[in-house]
Amino acid sequence: MALTAAPKSMAPDATLPDAENEDNIPCEYEKIEFPDLKVVNENQMMISEYYGMQCTSMETQCSESLITPENGNCSNEEAGVRLVESFSSAVTSLDPTSSHKIDTPVSNGSTTESTYVLSAISSSTSQALSATVSSPSPEHKSPQVTEGEADSSAQPKDTIMKPIININVEPEQTVVQQDIVDMYMKSMQQFTESLANMKLPMDVDDDSTTAQTDETNERMQIIKRTSYSSLLFLFCFCFAKFETAPPSKSYSSTLLSTFLRLAIRSPTPFPFSSPFSPPIRRRSTPMDRRIVPPSSDAHVSLPMESRSMSGEIHVILGPMFAGKTTALLRRIQIEMNNGRSVAMIKSDKDHRYGLDSVVTHDGVKMPCFAVSELLSFRDKLGAEAYTKLDVIGIDEAQFFEDLYDFCCNAADCDGKTVVVAGLDGDYLRKRFGSVLDVVPLADSVMKLTARCEICGRRASFTLRKTNETQTELIGGADVYMPVCRQHYVDGGC
Numbered sequence: 001m002a003l004t005a006a007p008k009s010m011a012p013d014a015t016l017p018d019a020e021n022e023d024n025i026p027c028e029y030e031k032i033e034f035p036d037l038k039v040v041n042e043n044q045m046m047i048s049e050y051y052g053m054q055c056t057s058m059e060t061q062c063s064e065s066l067i068t069p070e071n072g073n074c075s076n077e078e079a080g081v082r083l084v085e086s087f088s089s090a091v092t093s094l095d096p097t098s099s100h101k102i103d104t105p106v107s108n109g110s111t112t113e114s115t116y117v118l119s120a121i122s123s124s125t126s127q128a129l130s131a132t133v134s135s136p137s138p139e140h141k142s143p144q145v146t147e148g149e150a151d152s153s154a155q156p157k158d159t160i161m162k163p164i165i166n167i168n169v170e171p172e173q174t175v176v177q178q179d180i181v182d183m184y185m186k187s188m189q190q191f192t193e194s195l196a197n198m199k200l201p202m203d204v205d206d207d208s209t210t211a212q213t214d215e216t217n218e219r220m221q222i223i224k225r226t227s228y229s230s231l232l233f234l235f236c237f238c239f240a241k242f243e244t245a246p247p248s249k250s251y252s253s254t255l256l257s258t259f260l261r262l263a264i265r266s267p268t269p270f271p272f273s274s275p276f277s278p279p280i281r282r283r284s285t286p287m288d289r290r291i292v293p294p295s296s297d298a299h300v301s302l303p304m305e306s307r308s309m310s311g312e313i314h315v316i317l318g319p320m321f322a323g324k325t326t327a328l329l330r331r332i333q334i335e336m337n338n339g340r341s342v343a344m345i346k347s348d349k350d351h352r353y354g355l356d357s358v359v360t361h362d363g364v365k366m367p368c369f370a371v372s373e374l375l376s377f378r379d380k381l382g383a384e385a386y387t388k389l390d391v392i393g394i395d396e397a398q399f400f401e402d403l404y405d406f407c408c409n410a411a412d413c414d415g416k417t418v419v420v421a422g423l424d425g426d427y428l429r430k431r432f433g434s435v436l437d438v439v440p441l442a443d444s445v446m447k448l449t450a451r452c453e454i455c456g457r458r459a460s461f462t463l464r465k466t467n468e469t470q471t472e473l474i475g476g477a478d479v480y481m482p483v484c485r486q487h488y489v490d491g492g493c
């Protein structure tokens, strides 16, 4: 099956209605003076900061299409086309070998769904395999390694000198022992210096990816050998002392305690290699960054086995028309560009644009899985394909009752990056569904705003224009409008 089918289906659909009636689109849009640069730019800045990205040219293009004054005059459809072009190139650039043929359907979903997910997965897999030189991300900090421990490497003298002062030996032994201790000191000094040159996980930049170079591995080996040999040497000395001339009780216990203290107080808490020893990590260098190209998301170039432990949850909130879906699609686009396998989910309650696409109010669309409950997604996709998935986007999250459990499982257990977009409040400004429940689970939360349709100011709320009172009422600009606080309170007057 041709992969190009996927991007095509992302193209803005000229027949896409905002609501059921396609004729509404021009009318509705005519009423709106676009854009309020303040609001949109601030949203845009939030999104950019939120993603931690320097916009690529492609992203800038997308952003501009949404926020610049010039583009404010261009139709929303134009804006959508630009974004879709990006999507197209994103998909087709993923993997030239896998991008044209997909032989095996992976889900029971529609053809479009299978095509889309598989294409992303295949490219991601190949990229993940090629990225095996990279090391875990900053998020893989060992909880056992603290700032204090990092500092300890910078204070070797104090920690090493103390035990030596406590040694209480006879004068003729002092010379020999001092030599040995000096040798140990020298070894430890080397070890300390080596450690001082290394960086521990808490030093690692957030925006950088790490990779262990050969140089580092070599250094690690030297460190290990040094600490082993110095400790072994000291141990042999203790043992030899016992064999040749059994020392006095006080001398032997002092020596033993010296040995133990030296071992325990050494600048690193784990001079011995043991299954419990946390790995030493260091700050990534420009060299590393060449090995693993910088990206907007530090996780994208992690090897697969590291990713399995690095789930994330990002939540995008706001009233209707705030750009939640746009932000979600952009995020997914970035992930795709970075070779990660992605899947989009939406509630099957929202059938405004059909069930096979997530669609923005600008008409940009992306294939998706429409499900009634999120926990059924794994079955729908298939276990194998689910395992290969890196990123899951969820639109209209307010409609999923099992949002909390799904996000927990996906991020905590399965290591997925989950991007959730939904209404924080309903038309009564009451919490909507479980969206707010996932905030405590989230790594980041972003509330976007729209433009008040009455005064043009920042709009944080959604006003229902009809008299229906049920919480869930599917609709677009025909039923709802974004408003500022004042016009919400005034009831849209």
Ligand SMILES: Nc1ncnc2c1ncn2[C@@H]1O[C@H](COP(=O)(O)OP(=O)(O)O)[C@@H](O)[C@H]1O
Pocket: 032, 066, 076, 318, 319, 320, 321, 322, 323, 324, 325, 326, 327, 359, 360, 361, 362, 450, 451, 452, 453, 482
């Ligand atoms: N009152 C409005 N304020 C802001 N954007 C609006 C408004 N009405 C229509 N739009 C359009 O809606 C787009 C956002 O759509 P979308 O991402 O689907 O929002 P959401 O998912 O938050 O409802 C904007 O880029 C803009 O073109």
Ligand SMILES: Cc1cn([C@H]2C[C@H](O)[C@@H](COP(=O)(O)O)O2)c(=O)[nH]c1=O
Pocket: 319, 320, 321, 324, 325, 350, 396, 422, 423, 425, 426, 427, 428, 462, 471, 472, 473, 474, 475, 476, 480
């Ligand atoms: C405020 C409010 C909204 N809804 C529905 C209306 C739409 O179908 C979706 C929101 O879509 P968008 O992508 O955020 O524009 O939710 C509802 O059912 N009840 C409400 O109170």
